[in-house]
Amino acid sequence: MKNIQIKNFHIPTFLLETLQLENEINETELIIAHLSAKMNRLKEEAEMLEVINETIHQFQSLIPKAFPQIHNNPVAKEMIEELHIANFESFDELMELMAEILFRIFFSEGEDKVFDPKNPKYFNRKKCELLATQGIFLTAKWMSQFVRCLNAKDAKEDMILHNLTPEWLWPRCFRLMMELYKLTGEAIKNKS
Numbered sequence: 001m002k003n004i005q006i007k008n009f010h011i012p013t014f015l016l017e018t019l020q021l022e023n024e025i026n027e028t029e030l031i032i033a034h035l036s037a038k039m040n041r042l043k044e045e046a047e048m049l050e051v052i053n054e055t056i057h058q059f060q061s062l063i064p065k066a067f068p069q070i071h072n073n074p075v076a077k078e079m080i081e082e083l084h085i086a087n088f089e090s091f092d093e094l095m096e097l098m099a100e101i102l103f104r105i106f107f108s109e110g111e112d113k114v115f116d117p118k119n120p121k122y123f124n125r126k127k128c129e130l131l132a133t134q135g136i137f138l139t140a141k142w143m144s145q146f147v148r149c150l151n152a153k154d155a156k157e158d159m160i161l162h163n164l165t166p167e168w169l170w171p172r173c174f175r176l177m178m179e180l181y182k183l184t185g186e187a188i189k190n191k192s
Helices: 011-066 068-072 074-081 091-106 125-133 140-152 155-164 167-191
Strands: none
Touching: 011 068, 011 074, 011 091, 011 140, 011 167, 068 074, 074 091, 091 140, 140 155, 140 167, 155 167
């Protein structure tokens, strides 16, 4: 048998360094995954913010055209003007406020008066509940589609909203629909 000399490697140090390197790689992968998720979340929030801003811009320009009587409703008018400074956490919050503004326009006078055009604190809960029991309310589906129309400026989206619009809403929002159609027409002209 030959005499074999074994080199004296410091195996524990090598293994320790390998384990440390493996831990650093795992930590780096976790950090990269976390940063990637955060970047995706920020990108989605930025896109949502763009859509919210476009929705607010179109809503603010559309409502006075569709409802010239808004000048006699200082509460709703102020709410519309202040939309761009509100800090919305989600689309749901924006749609709720838009629905309230529309209801303030629709139900600020006459026998179905729920809101007062000059007093922001006035709210007739009984009349509002009565309207709701009669099916007179804006659904989340209708509001979502309305937001889509404001952003897409597309005739197909307008027709979906047209089909979602309940009978009670037609007399109140006919001019609003006409302004939406004009918005779509302008978008088509700008694409040409």
